[in-house]
Amino acid sequence: MLLQHVVNAISLGGIYALLALGLAIVFSIVGLINFAHGELMTIAGYTTLGALLFGVPFPAAVLLAIATTAVAAMAMERIAFRPMRGASVTSLLLTSFAVSALLKVIFQNGLSARPQPLAMPQWMTGSYQVGNVAIGVGPTISIVISVVALVGLELFLRRTVTGTAMRAAAEDFPVVRLMGIAAGRVIATAFALSGVLAGIAALLWVAQRASVDPLMGAVPVVKAFIATVVGGLGSLPGAVVGGLLLGAIEIGLDAVLPPSVVPYRDAFVLSGVILILLFRPQGVIPAATVRRG
Amino acid sequence: MRSALADSVAMAAAVLLIAVAAALFGSTSMQRVVAHAAVMLSAVLALQLFSGNSRIVSFGHAAFMAIGAYTVGILTLNAQLQHNALPQLPSFLAGLELSTWNALIIAAIVGAVAGVISGATLLRLSGSAAAIATLAFLIIVYTLLAAAREITRGSQPFYGVPRDAGLWVTALFAMLTLVITRTFRETSWGLAARAAADDEAGAIAVGINPRAAFFFPWVLSATLAAVAGGLLAQVLGAFTPHTFYFDLAFTLLVTLIVGGMGSSLGALAGLLATTVLIEVMRQVESAVSFFGLTQSALAIAMILVIWRRPEGLSGGLELNLLRRLGKQPAATVVPAEVKRANADVLRVAAVTKRYAGLVAVSDVSFEIAPDSITGIIGPNGAGKTTLVSMLAGHVPPTEGKIHLGETAVHETAAHRVVRAGLGRTFQNIRVFTRMTVLENVLSAARGVHSNVAAAEEAARRELARVGLLEQADALAGSLAYGMRRRVEIARALACEPTFLLLDEPAAGLNPAETRELMTLLAAVRKERGIGIVLVEHDLMFVMQLCERILVLDQGRLIADGTPAEVQSHPAVIAAYLGSRVAAKSLATSTPSLGAVVTESN
Numbered sequence: 001m002l003l004q005h006v007v008n009a010i011s012l013g014g015i016y017a018l019l020a021l022g023l024a025i026v027f028s029i030v031g032l033i034n035f036a037h038g039e040l041m042t043i044a045g046y047t048t049l050g051a052l053l054f055g056v057p058f059p060a061a062v063l064l065a066i067a068t069t070a071v072a073a074m075a076m077e078r079i080a081f082r083p084m085r086g087a088s089v090t091s092l093l094l095t096s097f098a099v100s101a102l103l104k105v106i107f108q109n110g111l112s113a114r115p116q117p118l119a120m121p122q123w124m125t126g127s128y129q130v131g132n133v134a135i136g137v138g139p140t141i142s143i144v145i146s147v148v149a150l151v152g153l154e155l156f157l158r159r160t161v162t163g164t165a166m167r168a169a170a171e172d173f174p175v176v177r178l179m180g181i182a183a184g185r186v187i188a189t190a191f192a193l194s195g196v197l198a199g200i201a202a203l204l205w206v207a208q209r210a211s212v213d214p215l216m217g218a219v220p221v222v223k224a225f226i227a228t229v230v231g232g233l234g235s236l237p238g239a240v241v242g243g244l245l246l247g248a249i250e251i252g253l254d255a256v257l258p259p260s261v262v263p264y265r266d267a268f269v270l271s272g273v274i275l276i277l278l279f280r281p282q283g284v285i286p287a288a289t290v291r292r293g
Numbered sequence: 294m295r296s297a298l299a300d301s302v303a304m305a306a307a308v309l310l311i312a313v314a315a316a317l318f319g320s321t322s323m324q325r326v327v328a329h330a331a332v333m334l335s336a337v338l339a340l341q342l343f344s345g346n347s348r349i350v351s352f353g354h355a356a357f358m359a360i361g362a363y364t365v366g367i368l369t370l371n372a373q374l375q376h377n378a379l380p381q382l383p384s385f386l387a388g389l390e391l392s393t394w395n396a397l398i399i400a401a402i403v404g405a406v407a408g409v410i411s412g413a414t415l416l417r418l419s420g421s422a423a424a425i426a427t428l429a430f431l432i433i434v435y436t437l438l439a440a441a442r443e444i445t446r447g448s449q450p451f452y453g454v455p456r457d458a459g460l461w462v463t464a465l466f467a468m469l470t471l472v473i474t475r476t477f478r479e480t481s482w483g484l485a486a487r488a489a490a491d492d493e494a495g496a497i498a499v500g501i502n503p504r505a506a507f508f509f510p511w512v513l514s515a516t517l518a519a520v521a522g523g524l525l526a527q528v529l530g531a532f533t534p535h536t537f538y539f540d541l542a543f544t545l546l547v548t549l550i551v552g553g554m555g556s557s558l559g560a561l562a563g564l565l566a567t568t569v570l571i572e573v574m575r576q577v578e579s580a581v582s583f584f585g586l587t588q589s590a591l592a593i594a595m596i597l598v599i600w601r602r603p604e605g606l607s608g609g610l611e612l613n614l615l616r617r618l619g620k621q622p623a624a625t626v627v628p629a630e631v632k633r634a635n636a637d638v639l640r641v642a643a644v645t646k647r648y649a650g651l652v653a654v655s656d657v658s659f660e661i662a663p664d665s666i667t668g669i670i671g672p673n674g675a676g677k678t679t680l681v682s683m684l685a686g687h688v689p690p691t692e693g694k695i696h697l698g699e700t701a702v703h704e705t706a707a708h709r710v711v712r713a714g715l716g717r718t719f720q721n722i723r724v725f726t727r728m729t730v731l732e733n734v735l736s737a738a739r740g741v742h743s744n745v746a747a748a749e750e751a752a753r754r755e756l757a758r759v760g761l762l763e764q765a766d767a768l769a770g771s772l773a774y775g776m777r778r779r780v781e782i783a784r785a786l787a788c789e790p791t792f793l794l795l796d797e798p799a800a801g802l803n804p805a806e807t808r809e810l811m812t813l814l815a816a817v818r819k820e821r822g823i824g825i826v827l828v829e830h831d832l833m834f835v836m837q838l839c840e841r842i843l844v845l846d847q848g849r850l851i852a853d854g855t856p857a858e859v860q861s862h863p864a865v866i867a868a869y870l871g872s873r874v875a876a877k878s879l880a881t882s883t884p885s886l887g888a889v890v891t892e893s894n
Contacts, residue, residue, distance in 0.1 A: 027421075031421075033421055033424070033425065080596075083600060084599070084600065087599070087603065088603075089420060089421050090348065090350055090424075090554075091599045091603060093350060093421065093424060094350065094546065094550055094595060094599060095595075095596060095599055095600075097543065097546070097595075098547075098591075098592035098593070098595045098596045098599075099592075099596075101543060101588050101589070101591075101592040102589050102592045102593070104585070104588075105584070105585035105586075105588055105589045105592075108584050108585055109583060109584050109585065222428065222432065225425050225428060226425060226428075226429050228425070229418070229422045229425045229426060229429075233421060233422045233425075263436070263439065263440035263442075263447075264436060264437065264440045265436075266432060266433070266436040267432075267433045267436040267437050267440070270429045270430075270432055270433045270436075271433060273429070274414050274415075274426060274429060274430075275414075277414065277417065277418060277422075277426065278414050278417060281417040281418055281419075281422075283422075
């Protein structure tokens with residue numbers, strides 16, 4: 001039983017961590033809290049659905065979805081946020097809020113409001129035995145993919161020039177520009193990365209629910225926002241820790257709460273998380289520099 | 294303050310006019326639209342009271358409205374209806390059938406309590422993190438309302454609320470909220486919140502506790518939002534937790550941003566604009582079937598405003614009716630009758646500061662009496678900035694003690710050190726750019742004078758002192774560099790300090806401005822008997838102005854004496870030999886404070 005809960009907690013936490021990480025990368029570099037991150041998830045979900053309907057093989061559909069989401073994130077930056085460059089943190093936040101609202105309306109009109117089934121391949125839905133405990137294949141894959149994505153991101157940030165520039169930009173953007181690195185490229189890469197992470201997270205999320213709907217991104221992304229704040233706004237390790245923490249609290253409460261109290265779960269989760277902030281206002285792992293805002 | 298009252302009367306009159314017009318000429322549905330708009334105006338004003346003064350975006354106000362709405366709903370529901378709809382309602386809530394007024398008062402109290410509880414936590418966070426935390430608060434309240442089925446009917450519509458609040462009650466409350474919101478920004482709480490939002494370190498330097506500064510506006514605005522929610526319950530009659538969720542939070546924010554976050558006029562302008570927009574879109578929506586047309590129109594309106602006119606339709610400005618009509622009291626120069634500073638001494642005893650192995654300041658001791666001008670000099674990295682931060686109470690020393698009179702600076706919060714008698718300026722100027730010059734100084738003066746008129750008089754006196762009375766109503770952010778420096782000095786003086794701590798006051802000033810600054814400082818010292826302590830790189834400036842000079846090198850105090858003594862001190866010459874220019878100016882600049890003062894007379 002316990003093992004099951006741990007696997008579920010890490011797999012859910014992993015999804016939150018990927019989303020929170022995507023938010024944190026963008027925030028650390030441009031100071032934007034991207035409310036439209038949830039819509040990126042929706043784009044990933046429907047791209048997969050569409051590709052599968054057109055008979056694209058599953059692995060190709062997954063890659064296509066992730067690539068599309070990355071491009072969508074970059075397009076979002078180019079169209080909506082670049083004209084606002086240099087605007088205050090508040091203006092950026094509100095702009096993304098409006099972008100999110102617009103995209104929601106477009107999705108609700110362009111797509112059927114009803115959830116569409118998206119069947120995952122057979123081999124992902126089964127379970128396997130560890131001792132006498134049945135562990136889902138889905139959550140296990142989810143954990144593996146989250147770990148691979150995190151390690152991949154870490155390698156990118158440590159081993160490549162662009163990655164190094166991005167880490168530097170997170171601490172002090174003006175200096176990075178003085179070093180002769182094109183600001184546009186760093187920002188575009190940040191959005192692309194956040195899109196890739198949102199795409200992966202969306203697929204893992206969909207894999208566990210086997211359906212997509214126009215507002216599918218709203219709930220997990222709001223949780224991811226809170227994870228970034230708990231972890232320490234703008235701190236990448238903080239985002240991961242915050243995401244895992246949130247997943248653990250949620251699954252833990254699901255396990256221990258009596259059924260009559262379960263509807264209150266989110267209130268408990270968020271209150272608990274806010275209590276953490278009471279003791280660590282800068283987050284569990286504060287960002288390296290005090291960011292604007 | 295008079296200006297605020299005049300403005301709020303004018304704006305309230307406009308609301309009244311609309312209400313009267315609707316009552317006389319409007320159809321019933323028209324009157325309902327106006328009543329609904331009046332409630333939304335109150336809610337947007339409540340949001341403005343917090344977000345406009347603190348510059349923290351809040352998604353939580355929709356939640357306070359929900360709290361108010363359900364409170365009023367449960368308390369005013371007809372007993373029989375309540376029994377049918379909510380059979381499991383806890384008995385202490387059942388069958389109360391309170392009047393609208395009593396229910397609204399209780400909603401206000403519940404809102405205030407919710408504000409205190411949430412504010413104590415949320416406002417420990419800064420800026421964006423606080424905004425996200427208000428989002429969490431919105432979700433918490435929504436979850437609670439949807440889950441507490443016995444009390445709220447969960448996600449089912451809560452219906453049957455008596456629709457007692459018509460045009461007049463809603464308009465009256467909107468007018469009241471207008472007066473409160475417009476006046477609030479001029480009160481000491483409003484000034485403190487705006488100062489802390491503009492520049493946290495600057496706010497601390499005038500004795501404001503930035504963490505506490507946002508708390509009162511948050512609670513007050515939560516209270517007003519809860520009452521607005523209660524009225525909305527009465528206007529709508531039926532609602533669900535979803536009525537008060539993201540869509541409402543979004544609408545409130547858009548309305549405020551479109552009008553201009555910075556002022557109550559902005560909230561009013563925003564409400565008029567969005568009400569018209571929403572009503573037009575409703576008509577269009579009924580003609581073409583396109584889901585979410587209103588939401589997208591609002592979103593586009595907000596993006597356009599943020600992009601083209603970031604401060605909103607109102608430009609973030611208040612009406613300022615009196616100033617426009619030229620009824621502002623003439624800027625009279627008050628005779629410089631100021632209190633002489635007390636005789637508290639600034640004592641630094643064996644102070645050391647270490648940063649992770651690096652010793653920034655090492656075993657430094659000195660005493661400074663008031664009625665003096667002391668310069669602290671030293672090569673780069675000597676520890677001057679660290680010493681200043683410790684004197685101001687910003688950084689506690691690792692070892693040693695600092696006393697200002699009876700106050701133990703080393704264990705006192707920086708904003709309290711100000712109250713103990715230490716005014717300061719910053720190397721990188723920290724004026725409150727979105728406040729007027731007068732408000733900048735007033736934010737400091739209000740800490741000393743509880744009486745509004747006395748504080749305003751003191752603020753004008755300090756502005757006259759630094760020669761900025763003409764610019765009193767200009768935004769501090771619009772001033773030239775040299776003038777901002779003077780605003781900062783006036784602001785520090787308005788704290789009525791015993792000691793004035795200036796961090797590189799001459800940096801970036803041209804020779805003429807530097808000369809004026811010297812004259813000003815010498816005169817201020819003479820007239821008030823305060824102790825001026827300044828850290829400065831311009832050795833000429835220090836040698837001419839100061840009567841005593843402390844020299845730091847590598848964290849240690851290597852010399853303490855008159856300019857002449859310091860200039861011939863072997864250790865000082867050794868320390869400055871690295872820089873030929875500095876060594877030269879050290880050798881040639883002659884102490885001539887007397888000469889400067891005479892020249893200016």
